[in-house]
Amino acid sequence: MKTDMVIAGVGGQGILSIAAALGSAALDNDLYMKQAETHGMSQRGGDVQSFMRISDKPIYSDLIPKGGADIILSVEPMEALRYLPYLKKGGYVVTNSTPFININNYPEQEKLEATIKALPNYVLIDADRIAKEEVGSARAFNFVMLGAASPFIDVPFEYLEEGIRKIFARKGDEVVDMNIKALHAGRKFSQENR
Amino acid sequence: MQKSLLLGVEAIAQGAIDGGMSGVYAYPGTPSTEITEYVQHSKQANELNIHSDWAANEKTAMESALGMSYAGKRAMVCMKHVGLNVAADCFMNAAITGTNGGLLVVVADDPSMHSSQNEQDSRVYGKFAMIPILEPSNQQEAYDMARFGFELSEACEIPVMMRITTRLAHSRAGVARSAEVIVQNKLKLPEDKLQFVLLPAIARKRYRKLLSNQEKFEAVSEDSVFNSYIDATDKSMGIIACGLGYNYLMENYPDGDCPYPVVKISQYPIPRTMVQKITSECDKVMVLEEGYPVIEEILKGYLEKEAVIGRLDGTLSRDGELTPDMVGKALGFEIKESFEVPSIVAARPPALCVGCSHIDVYKALNEVVAEYGGGRVFADIGCYTLGALPPFNAINSCVDMGASITMAKGAADAGLIPSVAVIGDSTFTHSGMTGLLDAINEKTPITVIISDNESISMTGGQKSSAKGKLEAICLGLGVEKEHIHVLLPVPKKHDEIKEIFRKEMEYNGVSVIIPRRVCVQKNVRDQKIKKAAMAKAAAKA
Numbered sequence: 001m002k003t004d005m006v007i008a009g010v011g012g013q014g015i016l017s018i019a020a021a022l023g024s025a026a027l028d029n030d031l032y033m034k035q036a037e038t039h040g041m042s043q044r045g046g047d048v049q050s051f052m053r054i055s056d057k058p059i060y061s062d063l064i065p066k067g068g069a070d071i072i073l074s075v076e077p078m079e080a081l082r083y084l085p086y087l088k089k090g091g092y093v094v095t096n097s098t099p100f101i102n103i104n105n106y107p108e109q110e111k112l113e114a115t116i117k118a119l120p121n122y123v124l125i126d127a128d129r130i131a132k133e134e135v136g137s138a139r140a141f142n143f144v145m146l147g148a149a150s151p152f153i154d155v156p157f158e159y160l161e162e163g164i165r166k167i168f169a170r171k172g173d174e175v176v177d178m179n180i181k182a183l184h185a186g187r188k189f190s191q192e193n194r
Numbered sequence: 195m196q197k198s199l200l201l202g203v204e205a206i207a208q209g210a211i212d213g214g215m216s217g218v219y220a221y222p223g224t225p226s227t228e229i230t231e232y233v234q235h236s237k238q239a240n241e242l243n244i245h246s247d248w249a250a251n252e253k254t255a256m257e258s259a260l261g262m263s264y265a266g267k268r269a270m271v272c273m274k275h276v277g278l279n280v281a282a283d284c285f286m287n288a289a290i291t292g293t294n295g296g297l298l299v300v301v302a303d304d305p306s307m308h309s310s311q312n313e314q315d316s317r318v319y320g321k322f323a324m325i326p327i328l329e330p331s332n333q334q335e336a337y338d339m340a341r342f343g344f345e346l347s348e349a350c351e352i353p354v355m356m357r358i359t360t361r362l363a364h365s366r367a368g369v370a371r372s373a374e375v376i377v378q379n380k381l382k383l384p385e386d387k388l389q390f391v392l393l394p395a396i397a398r399k400r401y402r403k404l405l406s407n408q409e410k411f412e413a414v415s416e417d418s419v420f421n422s423y424i425d426a427t428d429k430s431m432g433i434i435a436c437g438l439g440y441n442y443l444m445e446n447y448p449d450g451d452c453p454y455p456v457v458k459i460s461q462y463p464i465p466r467t468m469v470q471k472i473t474s475e476c477d478k479v480m481v482l483e484e485g486y487p488v489i490e491e492i493l494k495g496y497l498e499k500e501a502v503i504g505r506l507d508g509t510l511s512r513d514g515e516l517t518p519d520m521v522g523k524a525l526g527f528e529i530k531e532s533f534e535v536p537s538i539v540a541a542r543p544p545a546l547c548v549g550c551s552h553i554d555v556y557k558a559l560n561e562v563v564a565e566y567g568g569g570r571v572f573a574d575i576g577c578y579t580l581g582a583l584p585p586f587n588a589i590n591s592c593v594d595m596g597a598s599i600t601m602a603k604g605a606a607d608a609g610l611i612p613s614v615a616v617i618g619d620s621t622f623t624h625s626g627m628t629g630l631l632d633a634i635n636e637k638t639p640i641t642v643i644i645s646d647n648e649s650i651s652m653t654g655g656q657k658s659s660a661k662g663k664l665e666a667i668c669l670g671l672g673v674e675k676e677h678i679h680v681l682l683p684v685p686k687k688h689d690e691i692k693e694i695f696r697k698e699m700e701y702n703g704v705s706v707i708i709p710r711r712v713c714v715q716k717n718v719r720d721q722k723i724k725k726a727a728m729a730k731a732a733a734k735a
Contacts (some may be wrong), residue, residue, distance in 0.1 A: 010542065019366075023199045027368045033199075038308065046544040051365075061445035062365040062438070065518040065544035067530025078540070084533035102545070107538040115536045 001031070002055040003154045004064045006083045009075035010100045011048050014142035017167065018073070019050050021146065025155060025163030026054045036062040045102050047079055055153055073149040075127070075142055076100040077112050092121045094149040094190065096141065098128040123148055123190045132183050140182035147186025151194065157187070197368035201359060205369050206300055207214055207232035209340025214376035216267035216295070217245030219255035221624065222653035223274030224309040225363035226302035230272055231654075248650070250659040251595070251624040252277035256284040259297060263353075264390055268296040268344045269386045275316050276302040276594065280625065284320065287392060288353045289323040290400045294384045297353040298345030302363045305485050305515035311575075311594070313513065315485030320355040320462065326411050327355045327462040328420065329437035333367040335420065335460060342420075350411060352404075359484050361438055361515060412463045420460035423468045428453040432476030434469065434489060435459070439482030442521040449510045463677065464489060473501070480504060480524065530600065543583060551711035552578040552684035555616070555645050556588040558691040562699065563588075563614065570610055574598035576618035577652045577713075578645050589616060595691070596625025602640045603633045610700035611639050619646040620658040626705030627667060634672040635702050641698045641705045644668075645683075647713035655716040668706045677733060683709035 009015045019035050026033035036051040051064045066085050072093045074080030080095035087093065095116060099106065116122055125148045131141035143164065150157055161180055168176045200208060207229045211219065220230040233239045233246040245262075249255035252273040262269035273281060278301050301319075304310040306694065320327040328343055330336040341358060348352040416420060425435050433452070435443045436459045444452065455476060457468045473479055473493065481490040481504035490504040502510040509524045510516070519529050546553050555578075563571060573579060573589035574597065581588040591601055602615035617626045622644050633640050644664055650656040660667070670679050679694050681687065691709065698705035712720075 020199075023366060027197055027199050032368070034365060034367045036361060038364065045542070045547070047542045060441040060443075061518045062361050062367075062441065063517050065522065065530065066447065067532050068518075078538075080538050083541045085531045086536055087533050088530065089532045103540055103542055105540045107540060111538055115538060119533075125388075 001154050002057070003053075003071065003152075004069045005052045005071040005073055005087050005149070005153070006064065006069050007050040007073045008083055009048055010102070011045055012078065013048075013075045013100065015048055015050055015075060018146050019052055019162035020167050021143075021160065022052055022054065022153075022155075023163075024166045025159040026164060028166065031056055031155070033058040034062050040074055041076035041094045045130050047082060049079075049083060054153075068130050070154075071149055071152050073145060077116060077124075078107060081115060090121065092123065092149075093119050094123045094125070094145065094152065094153045096127040096145055097124050098126060098141075100143050123194055125186065125189050125193070127186065130189065133184060134185045135178060137178050137182070137183045140178055143179045144186035145163050147183035147188075148190040150183070150187045151190050197370050198699050199366055200337070201221070201228060201364060201366050202330070202334055202336045202362035203228040203302070203364070204232045205336040206340045206356065206358070207236070208371065209337035210270050210344070211236060211239050211242070211244065212372055213341035214268050214374045214378050214638050215244060215270055215344070216378045217259070218270045218272060219249050219259045220272040221249055221252050221255055222650050222656045223277050223302075224653060225360045226272045226274045226300065227278070227653045227656070228363075229300060231656075246710050248657050248659065250512045251282035252477075253284055256281040256288070256299070259299075260284060260288050260291070260293075263293045263295045263297040264384060266295045267379045268298075270298045270300060270340075272300040273302070274310065275301055275314050276311060277301075278316055280595065285319065285353075285392040286323050289325050289404055290392060290397055291390045292351045292400065292403070293347055293353055294389075295353075295379050296347035298340065298343040298347060298356060298582050299353050300356045300358070303357060303485055305359055305513075308360050309488050311473045311592075313485065315488060316355065317462065317488050318358045318486060319460070321358065321488070323353075323355075324408060325352050325355055326350065326414065327357055329357050329460050329462070330461055331363060331440045331458070333362070333365070333369050336362065337369045337371065339460075341422065348416065350407065350414065352407065352411075357437075359438060361514060365401065372673055397562065398459070402474075408463070412466060413563060415461045415463050416465045416467055418461040418465070421465045421468065422458045424452075424456040424458065426453055426455045427735045429455065429476045429479075429623060432472035432479045434459070434472065434479060434481045436481075436483040436489065438484055439516055439521070442518045443482055444525055444726060445518040446522045446525055457485070459489070462493070469493070474721055478503060480509065482510070482516065482521055487512075501697075544580060545583070546577065546580050547714050549714045550577070551647055551683045551709060552581060552645050553586075554685060554688070554691070555643065555709045556586045557583045557613070558688055559616070559643070560586065560588050562692050562695040565696070566612060566699070570605070570612065571616060572598045572601040572605065573612045573615075574617040574621045575652075576621050576650075577647075578616060578618055581616070594625075595621050599626050599629035599633065599640070599642055602642070603629065603636075603638045606638050606640050613640050614699065615640060617642065617644055619644060619648060619660040619664060620650040622664070622666070623658070623660040627671065630668070630673070630704070630706075631671050636704060637703050639702045639704075641695070641701075641707065643731070644706060644708045646708050647716070649713045649716040651713040651715060655713060655719060664708055673706050674702055677703065677705040679705075679707045681707065681709045683711050
């Protein structure tokens with residue numbers, strides 16, 4: 001059991017909560033995990049990325065080697081492509097299709113989608129729409145994304161549910177249920193559209 | 195045992211709390227900031243009454259920590275690598291005074307300059323001061339070493355440095371905490387009443403003691419559980435791996451089957467017998483260290499150049515942080531990269547936040563400076579440094595904390611008039627005040643803009659030592675009252691701001707202009723806290 005993933009996006013998009021849920025899922029089930037995060041200047045609307053490694057054996061490096069990631073999970077489409085050198089052959093790109101545009105030279109949506117669709121293994125999902133329409137909370141889009149990536153994560157699905165339950169416990173049942181609903185919605189889309 | 199999910203920096207903080215620390219002193223700086231923040235937010239630390247307020251700069255933090263050590267208690271001081279330059283005066287001398295209570299100096303280096311001006315290696319400073327250094331290779335070691343660091347410091351009566359790098363600082367893993375929380379030391383004055391008095395006669399004696407202790411430090415390092423010799427059969431090469439370098443080495447041998455003997459170093463001085471063993475048994479030695487080629491240079495000397503490989507001969511890149519790929523390539527593995535970054539991917543540079551007060555300052559400043567010709571705005575370190583990038587292109591320098599005012603002074607002395615300094619509120623109290631005094635003493639014609647957002651915003655909104663004190667400080671230092679202006683930087687005041695800038699640039703003396711508006715990020719956080727407090731109060735009533 002071993003999954004290496006790059007979680008990508010822009011500062012403030014909820015990448016660290018995805019990582020926190022995964023981290024909690026791993027640790028509570030006696031798996032090894034290491035999660036490196038890059039922030040600092042990136043808090044000001046720059047790109048952010050987190051390396052997440054989960055395994056049933058000890059993990060040495062905090063960084064994932066190039067060509068070593070099983071999954072790139074991106075909460076924004078252009079950022080999914082920035083980390084492609086880390087993806088292994090046969091690895092999956094799971095990305096939100098809703099762009100985060102805070103620069104003038106953001107690529108055209110059509111070209112961006114065409115580039116993603118040219119990849120051998122990808123899931124392109126409108127997590128913002130699913131969060132709003134199917135889950136009932138626009139803010140839950142990051143857990144729609146975790147759900148969409150879940151079929152490719154070599155960790156039992158119920159661990160992820162537990163992870164979400166744990167990190168949101170103090171915010172009450174409503175928030176927990178909302179995010180778990182988001183997780184399921186993302187997973188369903190991904191299973192049907194992989 | 196249940197593990198806690200902790201960042202490397204958090205592991206250090208928790209280790210220090212569990213290790214009997216009485217106080218942490220720091221000035222925020224990436225990647226060291228969260229050590230102190232963790233202590234500030236820790237319920238346990240609060241109950242234990244552990245001091246954790248921010249200092250004006252790293253030097254005052256280091257001096258206060260030494261004061262706590264003087265009083266017999268365990269103290270920690272934290273900073274980023276460039277902060278150690280500021281604290282260096284006290285740091286070097288603390289090695290001479292020695293310690294009473296345990297003193298741990300945590301320095302977070304930033305190889306690859308993720309958010310720093312340079313990538314200097316603090317191990318050089320540690321060696322310079324001739325004190326023991328700890329360099330954890332994972333989060334568990336970071337926790338254990340914080341506790342151990344205090345013990346080592348007290349056993350050797352010397353400050354101990356813990357050197358970490360960005361990758362460990364900002365990476366999370368499960369950490370098992372020790373069951374025992376060490377009770378804080380009682381107040382206890384030094385037995386030798388002259389130990390901390392560095393008059394030449396005493397300092398000479400103390401320095402000889404430091405020199406004579408070197409053998410002891412080395413012996414402790416030889417026996418350290420954090421250093422180990424891992425034997426293997428292929429003696430065509432031996433590997434010395436320091437700190438995180440060990441992880442990147444083993445990443446290339448996933449089953450732990452590295453064919454070469456390895457010396458893993460996480461405590462310094464360098465364990466001599468281990469290094470002698472590996473260098474004598476193996477045909478050549480590869481050195482994996484993050485930062486400068488510190489060990490490599492020591493081993494290479496001037497004559498034997500071929501037998502030691504690493505950063506100096508190009509086997510590893512001379513700059514940047516280590517990566518598993520860099521180490522793998524050095525070991526002869528192929529990098530597996532299978533995809534390239536598509537050309538449509540655009541850079542997303544950091545930018546000032548929407549609605550940031552610095553934007554209104556730069557817009558007005560740019561227009562006024564253009565009237566005199568550009569190239570005369572000296573800036574400093576903080577969010578406002580982003581004014582160097584488009585669309586503002588507003589500043590011409592950023593060197594170290596405080597250098598804006600003194601560089602503007604030097605340029606004005608050279609005849610570049612008007613010269614303007616832009617500095618943040620916290621940076622001003624960190625290191626700008628003394629430079630301003632120089633300018634006042636010589637009545638140098640400079641215009642100082644203290645862009646006051648009432649927070650240390652770059653690192654996440656920590657408390658600024660300057661809050662509510664700027665006008666009084668400037669007056670006290672001797673700025674004339676009529677040349678101190680406080681403004682509200684908002685778009686509708688644009689013309690008014692320009693007029694004041696222009697008027698003060700024309701003035702043949704020191705002017706201070708303080709545009710003041712709270713950081714937009716901090717404002718959002720403050721409102722949230724306020725709302726939560728009100729909801730709590732309402733629920734009670």
